[in-house]
Amino acid sequence: MLCGMDLGSRSVKVVTMEDNQLIDTFMFDTIEFYRNFGKKYHEELIVDFRGLGLPVADKIVSTGYGRLTIKIARSEVVSELKAHMLGAMNQTGLKNFTLLDLGGQDSKVVKVNNGKMVDFNTNDKCAASSGRYLENMAKVLGISLNQLGKHYDNPVDLSSTCAVFGESELIGKIVEGRSVEELAAGINYTIFKRVKPFLMKMLTDPIVFTGGVAKNKALHKIIQDELSVQVIVPERPQMNGAIGCCVYAGDKL
Amino acid sequence: MRKVGITTTIPVEILFAAGVVPVDLNNIFVTHSEARRLVEIAETAGYPRNVCGWIKGLYGTVLDSTDINELVAVAQGDCTNTHALMETLEMEGVKTIPFSFPFDRDRDLMRAQIEKLMRYFQVSWDQVAGAKEQLDTLRKRVWEVDRLTWEENKVNGLENHLYQVSCSDCEGDLTRFASKVEEFINEAGQRRPYEGTIRLGFIGVPPIITDLYDYIEEQDARVVYNEIQRQFSMPFECEDLVEQYLLYTYPYHVGGRIQDIYEQVAKRQIDGIIHYTQSFCFRQIQDLIIRKKIQVPILTLEGDNPGKLDARNKMRLDTFLEMLR
Numbered sequence: 225m226l227c228g229m230d231l232g233s234r235s236v237k238v239v240t241m242e243d244n245q246l247i248d249t250f251m252f253d254t255i256e257f258y259r260n261f262g263k264k265y266h267e268e269l270i271v272d273f274r275g276l277g278l279p280v281a282d283k284i285v286s287t288g289y290g291r292l293t294i295k296i297a298r299s300e301v302v303s304e305l306k307a308h309m310l311g312a313m314n315q316t317g318l319k320n321f322t323l324l325d326l327g328g329q330d331s332k333v334v335k336v337n338n339g340k341m342v343d344f345n346t347n348d349k350c351a352a353s354s355g356r357y358l359e360n361m362a363k364v365l366g367i368s369l370n371q372l373g374k375h376y377d378n379p380v381d382l383s384s385t386c387a388v389f390g391e392s393e394l395i396g397k398i399v400e401g402r403s404v405e406e407l408a409a410g411i412n413y414t415i416f417k418r419v420k421p422f423l424m425k426m427l428t429d430p431i432v433f434t435g436g437v438a439k440n441k442a443l444h445k446i447i448q449d450e451l452s453v454q455v456i457v458p459e460r461p462q463m464n465g466a467i468g469c470c471v472y473a474g475d476k477l
Numbered sequence: 478m479r480k481v482g483i484t485t486t487i488p489v490e491i492l493f494a495a496g497v498v499p500v501d502l503n504n505i506f507v508t509h510s511e512a513r514r515l516v517e518i519a520e521t522a523g524y525p526r527n528v529c530g531w532i533k534g535l536y537g538t539v540l541d542s543t544d545i546n547e548l549v550a551v552a553q554g555d556c557t558n559t560h561a562l563m564e565t566l567e568m569e570g571v572k573t574i575p576f577s578f579p580f581d582r583d584r585d586l587m588r589a590q591i592e593k594l595m596r597y598f599q600v601s602w603d604q605v606a607g608a609k610e611q612l613d614t615l616r617k618r619v620w621e622v623d624r625l626t627w628e629e630n631k632v633n634g635l636e637n638h639l640y641q642v643s644c645s646d647c648e649g650d651l652t653r654f655a656s657k658v659e660e661f662i663n664e665a666g667q668r669r670p671y672e673g674t675i676r677l678g679f680i681g682v683p684p685i686i687t688d689l690y691d692y693i694e695e696q697d698a699r700v701v702y703n704e705i706q707r708q709f710s711m712p713f714e715c716e717d718l719v720e721q722y723l724l725y726t727y728p729y730h731v732g733g734r735i736q737d738i739y740e741q742v743a744k745r746q747i748d749g750i751i752h753y754t755q756s757f758c759f760r761q762i763q764d765l766i767i768r769k770k771i772q773v774p775i776l777t778l779e780g781d782n783p784g785k786l787d788a789r790n791k792m793r794l795d796t797f798l799e800m801l802r
Contacts (some may be wrong), residue, residue: 303796304792306799308795339801341796341800342774342800344796344800346792362544411665425768
């Protein structure tokens with residue numbers, strides 16, 4: 225059995241696979257994961273697999289946020305973008321597409337031609353187009369992420385390029401009396417506007433959309449309508465990186 | 478001896494002709510053991526956080542030094558932040574001498590700028606010609622360091638960077654720098670060539686990141702072309718000083734740089750390019766031109782303050798090299 229781990233900034237995703245078939249998926253809060261189930265020994269992180277309720281795997285491959293600072297004991301490491309590309313190919317069966325992965329803090333765009341990465345870009349120094357931004361804004365509006373992800377009509381224009389200042393701008397719009405639906409649509413459009421330049425540079429039809437933010441249905445529709453391309457969200461968008469780790473582990477066997 | 482700071486490459490022939498010691502402030506700043514403190518000097522004085530780290534570092538370097546009270550600053554062709562750098566340093570009692578590279582490479586304007594600088598340092602064309610002869614001999618030896626990098630594969634990217642970048646001020650002493658270069662060529666010539674590594678080009682301003690070349694080499698890749706640093710060595714045979722500084726690509730329209738990059742990528746069999754820019758720099762806009770015109774894989778890398786590579790840039794470099802393999 226193979227185990228893939230994606231050490232994200234907000235959550236740790238774990239997937240087990242055998243013979244290219246998915247067996248199980250797990251998700252843990254990143255802080256809890258490190259605080260309660262990880263212990264640094266020399267330069268490696270010993271993970272309490274039993275404590276986490278994880279099965280014993282023949283091979284572990286990890287990727288993600290902690291990749292450069294933490295190496296999980298007994299694991300092999302694969303770069304984040306490669307893991308996500310492999311995960312997307314496995315989940316969709318496609319070999320030519322542009323991958324958009326929007327996670328807790330990171331935004332990634334990868335252009336894939338004939339199953340090979342030919343170009344990529346990631347956000348830098350700013351997490352304004354990430355899941356954390358959506359979480360903060362949903363909190364300000366007092367709605368769930370699920371509700372936030374339903375609206376795309378009559379978006380309020382939000383101009384701030386900073387996720388933190390964006391909150392006060394949003395409060396200003398609430399004071400102006402704009403509806404929650406319009407505000408939610410505006411927030412979703414803000415994400416689109418931030419990733420549009422990256423997508424335009426390496427646009428392919430279709431776009432495979434992954435990461436926690438891919439659960440936002442409104443954003444899915446906005447990208448599809450605005451860029452006139454098919455947007456495919458695989459069955460497990462958030463597990464995509466961990467699935468890619470398993471694929472990598474399988475290829476190496 | 479009289480020391481004069483410079484903000485980037487200028488016709489340094491004039492300073493050597495005048496018996497003045499040129500000091501490239503960038504080199505002092507980035508190799509300083511407390512480079513971050515120098516940036517903080519500028520930020521404490523009121524330089525905004527979202528301004529290039531180099532400019533802040535130059536300000537801090539001048540104020541921190543005890544012997545640099547005079548500065549030739551490139552007011553056109555390098556960075557417009559230099560205008561405010563000059564103004565703020567003048568307020569602190571530093572004498573600043575502006576120098577401009579004409580954007581359209583106008584020969585008469587270039588000559589006028591050079592002659593103005595000659596008048597300031599009170600040197601004749603004959604004296605400048607003497608200094609140029611000495612510098613030309615030295616620069617040719619630095620070309621040899623570059624050739625040993627890409628053709629014989631005996632010099633690494635960091636060494637290539639250091640010897641070429643030092644050509645802006647020749648470490649203030651032509652004789653000493655010449656023998657340092659000679660010693661290095663003798664040593665490097667004996668080495669066994671590097672084998673089988675990914676060949677990278679580094680384009681854009683010299684990096685503020687201190688461990689970039691080392692990290693690249695740890696990943697089994699090597700920089701065999703440092704674009705702007707190579708330009709500092711004036712890599713063209715040219716008798717006329719005005720013509721020489723018109724052939725120099727860095728301060729003018731990006732088209733000249735692209736032509737140079739295009740030729741060198743082919744000649745040096747480069748697999749991929751790192752386009753380095755500073756955060757908040759206008760050169761970040763030029764990335765879109767470079768990406769359209771240069772047909773090899775390009776990684777755009779951004780640096781802000783002096784220091785080591787951050788996790789995100791490491792991740793980008795890893796992925797880029799993986800993509801090239």
